[in-house]
Amino acid sequence: MIKNYIENANFEDTGFSYTLSLISGKHKMVILYCLMEFAPVRFNELRRYLKTISDKTLSTNLKELEADGLILRREYPQIPPKVEYSLTERGESLMAVLEQLCTWGEQNRQERT
Numbered sequence: 183m184i185k186n187y188i189e190n191a192n193f194e195d196t197g198f199s200y201t202l203s204l205i206s207g208k209h210k211m212v213i214l215y216c217l218m219e220f221a222p223v224r225f226n227e228l229r230r231y232l233k234t235i236s237d238k239t240l241s242t243n244l245k246e247l248e249a250d251g252l253i254l255r256r257e258y259p260q261i262p263p264k265v266e267y268s269l270t271e272r273g274e275s276l277m278a279v280l281e282q283l284c285t286w287g288e289q290n291r292q293e294r295t
Contacts, residue, residue, distance in 0.1 A: 201279075204250050209235055209243050211280065214269070217253060218277045222266035252276065 195200050205211050209232060216231050217223055221267040223231075229240055244267060252273035258264040269277070 201276075205228070205276070207243065209239065210247060211283075213240075213243055213273065214252065214273060215274065215280055215284075217267060217269050217273070218280065221268040222256070223268070224266055228267065247273075253261065 186267065205214065213228060216228060220227070220231075225234060225240070225244075228237060228244075229237065244253065244255070248255050251270055254268050254270050256266045256268070260268075
């Protein structure tokens with residue numbers, strides 16, 4: 183009976199799958215974490231925080247997070263241009279999950295060393 187249930191189950195229809203689709207990738211969770219800790223943050227500050235990310239990759243990730251409604255891009259009409267990123271209300275609601283991941287990591291990292 184369980185085997186039949188698994189055969190008919192579709193992972194893509196789960197909330198877990200949807201959440202992963204929003205935060206998947208090497209840098210998205212780190213970007214969200216940075217915005218949680220230091221918002222608002224400018225592009226170059228994010229790049230320095232992430233260290234090894236290219237401008238193109240960072241830009242793509244920011245655009246995807248903005249399109250998913252997790253971050254807000256605020257552009258100031260000045261020269262030189264100034265753009266700041268911060269979490270939206272929807273993005274802030276995801277921070278409880280990231281904080282739990284951080285807590286788990288801190289507890290388990292110390293146990294291994």
